[in-house]
Amino acid sequence: MSQMMQPPRGTYDALPEQSRRLHHIEETARRVFGRYGYGEIRTPIFEFTDVFARNVGEATDIVSKEMYVFEDRGGESLSLRPEGTAGVVRAYYSNKMKHQLPLKLMYAGIPVFRYERPQKGRYRQHHQVGIELFGISEPWADVEVIAAGMAFLKELGLTGLRVNINTLGSPADRAAYREKLLAYFEPVKGKLSEESQARLQKNPLRVLDSKQAEDQSFIPDAPKPIDVMSEESQAFYRKVKEGLEVLGIPYDEVPTLVRGLDYYTHTVFEIHSTDLGAQSQVLSGGRYDGLVAQMGNEDVAGVGFGSGMERLEMLIAELSAPKPPVSFVVQGDDARFQAMKLAEQLRESGCEVAVPLGEQSMKAQFKRADKLRAQTVIIIGETELAEGTVTVKDMESGEQKACKMEELVSLLGAC
RNA sequence: GCGACUGUAGCUCAGUGGUAGAGCAUCGGGUUGUGGUUCCGUGUGUCGGGGGUUCAAUUCCCCUCAGUCGCCCCA
CATH class of the missing domain: 3.40.50.800 (Anticodon-binding domain)
Structure with missing residues (x-):
């Protein structure tokens, strides 16, 4: 097959059978999130590069090496969206939505682009569904958002799921913890893996979930977030966990869980499927108080998640046949x-x-x-x-x- | 970005230094108005692409493209 006849690397053509499954996921998302009061928002597939660069984080892999950046004919730097949240926050401002707080917005079936090495369940163009809840800074919001995510996956008929959660604490806690971690690892830096030495620069928290053998001996004794976290942050986290227990949502606490996006604070969570390989994460998100303020000066709390439709698609059972013609x-x-x-x-x-x-x-x-x-x-x-x-x-x-x-x-x- | 494996018909795959096969699928037919079973017939492939070695390459070598697995990262 000549190169022109194949789709660009990491992309694919969804044929009718697969499209039907993707459509089913999208519809399920709209239906389930709708029950929680989320209204759908559709934002542009590209934004000014700064929308992502400044809010997802200049230093993150997503922005620094995975974004599709291009200049339009007017000389503006634009980027294909690498995730869903930043565009929704931008739209919040563009549409002056502060008068609608608290605000629940969902997106479904949106294409998302990242220049990565493709693998099964990892594409350069993939599709997401997700929700964003603005204006509630209390832990009940985190609980309901996670519950909505679980309800969605449950309605799709998925099993073998594990919810991992962690807290990063307030921005101050996060900064303090980062310092503490650096102080711990700095003396032994030379003994760490090459990957972890690089991580120490960019995102020291990442060292904690390293899979490199050289790093393992240092990880158990590393300082824990809880050591430096304020009592308020700890209380917040306890409430989230308590809520999950009350709602009967089983979870695993993973103190090393760190997200690659800079905007998270307090709760972070990931839902994995035990039926997938290396790309097992099917839904993930957290709280991002501060992101909204960072973008436009309004101090509005936010919680949300995104979920990858292609990964879900691999997991859902055969759909019932459409009615015969x-x-x-x-x-x-x-x-x-x-x-x-x-x-x-x-x-x-x-x-x-x-x-x-x-x-x-x-x-x-x-x-x-x-x-x-x-x-x-x-x-x-x-x-x-x-x-x-x-x-x-x-x-x-x-x-x-x-x-x-x-x-x-x-x-x-x-x- | 790093390491490894794979790439032959629409699909799943066999195969050989002398330009290639099976099963399934497809399409047609089994006397002109009746399917799903069965029977018969039917290959439609630049052996991923390019280059090299060779009298000759799908087969050996190099490059490249793509996929898969792991790392990284992440949905």
Whole structure:
């Protein structure tokens, strides 16, 4: 296959069967999040680069090496969105939504772009659903957001899920912890893996969940976030955990859980599937108080998550088959036109109807109907045409009966 | 960005230094108006792409593209 005939690396064509599954995920998200009071927002697929650079974090991998940045003809630097939250926060300001607080917004089926090495469940263009809740700085919001995420996954019929949570504390706690961690690792820096030495510069918290063998001996004795965290932050975290327990949402506390986006504070969580490989994370998010203020000076709390549709798609069970279509079998062009006319009426009443559009023997037309899984076949041959009738055949029982053309629609009802 | 594996028909795969096969699928037919079972027939592939070695490469070598696995990162 020539290069032009293949889609760009890390992208794919969703064919009808897969599209149906993705659509199902999207619809489930709208339905479930709708029950929690979320209204859908659709933001542009690209934003000014600064929207992401400044809010996701200049130093994050996502911004520094994975973003699709380009200059438009007017010389503006734009970027394809690498995640969902920043654009929604920008839209919050653009649309002066502070008067609607507290505000619940969801997005569903949005394309998201990251220049990464593709793998199963990791694409350069993937799609997300997610929610953002603005204006509640109390832990109940974190609890409800996580509950909404679980409800969504549950409604999709997923099993084998694990919720991991952690707290990063307030921005001050986070900064203090970072210092403490640096102080701990600095003396042994030379013994750490190459990856971790780099992490020490960018995001020291990341060293804690390193998989490199060299690092393992240092991790257990590293300072814990709880050591430096304010009592308020600890109380906040306890409330979140308590809420999850009350709602019966099982979780694992993972003190090393750190997100690669700079804007998180307090609660961070990730939901993994035990049925996936390295890309097992299917839904993740947290609290981002401060992000809204950072972007436009309003001190508004935020909590939310994003979820990757392609990863979910690999996990959902077979969808039930769509309802079977009605298929025509015709003999001659006059009969074909008559069939097309009747088909229009049947479609108006909601049926899926197929009319043979090519020159085919009746036998071939029946085979075609079978392949379409038609349950009912309507035959219009020379005799029927002359009599103004059609023959209705039940493909399962093989029974056939005559019916006046005018009565066909009422006979089949909603199919 | 790093390491490894893979790439032959629509799909799943076999195969050979002398330009290639199976199963399934597809399409057609089994006397002209009846399918799903069965029977018969049917290959439609630049053997991912480019270059090299060779009398000759799909097969060996190099590069490249893509996918997969792990790392990194993340949904």
